[in-house]
Amino acid sequence: IQEPRMIIVEVVGAKKNVALVRLNRPEALNALCSQLMDELAVALLKLDMNTEIRVIVLTGNEKAFAAGADIKEMRELEFAQVFGGGYLANWSALSDVKKPVIAAVNGFALGGGSELALMCDIIYAGDTAQFGQPEVNVGTMPGAGGTQRWPRFTSKSFAMEVCLTGSRITAHEAKDAGLVNRVYPAADLVAETIKLAEKIAEKSPIIVQTIKESVNSAYETTLNQGLRMERRLFHSTFATNDRKEGMKAFSEKRTPEWTSS
Numbered sequence: 001i002q003e004p005r006m007i008i009v010e011v012v013g014a015k016k017n018v019a020l021v022r023l024n025r026p027e028a029l030n031a032l033c034s035q036l037m038d039e040l041a042v043a044l045l046k047l048d049m050n051t052e053i054r055v056i057v058l059t060g061n062e063k064a065f066a067a068g069a070d071i072k073e074m075r076e077l078e079f080a081q082v083f084g085g086g087y088l089a090n091w092s093a094l095s096d097v098k099k100p101v102i103a104a105v106n107g108f109a110l111g112g113g114s115e116l117a118l119m120c121d122i123i124y125a126g127d128t129a130q131f132g133q134p135e136v137n138v139g140t141m142p143g144a145g146g147t148q149r150w151p152r153f154t155s156k157s158f159a160m161e162v163c164l165t166g167s168r169i170t171a172h173e174a175k176d177a178g179l180v181n182r183v184y185p186a187a188d189l190v191a192e193t194i195k196l197a198e199k200i201a202e203k204s205p206i207i208v209q210t211i212k213e214s215v216n217s218a219y220e221t222t223l224n225q226g227l228r229m230e231r232r233l234f235h236s237t238f239a240t241n242d243r244k245e246g247m248k249a250f251s252e253k254r255t256p257e258w259t260s261s
């Protein structure tokens with residue numbers, strides 16, 4: 001197996017339980033070519049199975065989170081190739097990850113780059129971040145969730161403006177619109193995001209995973225189906241040792257010791 005060339009994976013945090021994945025193709029503003037997305041999919045799968053890792057932080061560099069799918073790679077492709085070959089089918093790997101994935105967005109998050117951030121569970125941004133869906137300017141449209149997630153995260157009207165104009169919005173505008181939770185000075189962003197990841201990493205992994213699945217069902221199902229699913233998942237926590245330990249520790253006024261079982 002070849003070592004990745006276009007991403008860097010590090011284990012970070014005081015307890016070494018957070019993975020920091022950096023997109024690392026700075027010469028192309030982290031444009032998401034097939035090789036980079038293949039490397040990312042493989043790395044995410046490995047991290048999802050690695051029991052030492054509790055939370056994944058995805059970032060780029062200060063200039064760009066990612067400036068979109070690789071236009072130079074796409075330029076000569078024909079319909080039959082992209083449709084028949086399932087072009088960029090590996091993009092869904094990120095939304096298949098069971099552990100929490102937090103995006104730390106500095107610089108450009110455009111097109112597929114913005115969509116990649118929207119696939120993450122939480123988005124923090126640096127004050128220089130810019131989000132946008134400029135596909136309309138190159139004669140195509142978002143293809144990795146842009147037209148679906150923007151309206152769910154913000155509003156239909158806001159999503160229409162972003163997708164139909166291709167104009168970029170700032171980190172603060174993205175926060176006001178409900179896309180981004182917090183905005184930090186660009187230089188502090190990754191450290192602040194790792195702090196958030198460490199806070200989540202303190203919790204029981206099995207319960208964290210269950211909560212992530214339940215929150216996601218709010219986007220994927222009707223309210224009634226989501227509520228039924230939430231109730232069932234809540235019931236299922238009673239089959240875990242961590243639920244017993246959590247409530248016992250509360251009664252004994254001590255910190256719980258999670259075993260993720």
Ligand code: CO8
Pocket residue numbers: 027028029031032067068069070071072073087088089091108110111112113134135138141142143144
């Ligand atoms: N693809 C390929 N190369 C890129 C891309 C890109 N998306 N973005 C930047 N680059 C390259 C540039 O070509 C340039 O390379 P070179 O030095 O060889 O000319 C290098 O990165 C630096 O870029 P610039 O010189 O343009 O830097 P500027 O600071 O002047 O401008 C911008 C920065 C504004 C971000 C500008 O680069 C830009 O507009 N980039 C394109 C943004 C864009 O249109 N993105 C959308 C692409 S389409 C898409 O993402 C569809 C997603 C569908 C996913 C479907 C999954 C199933």
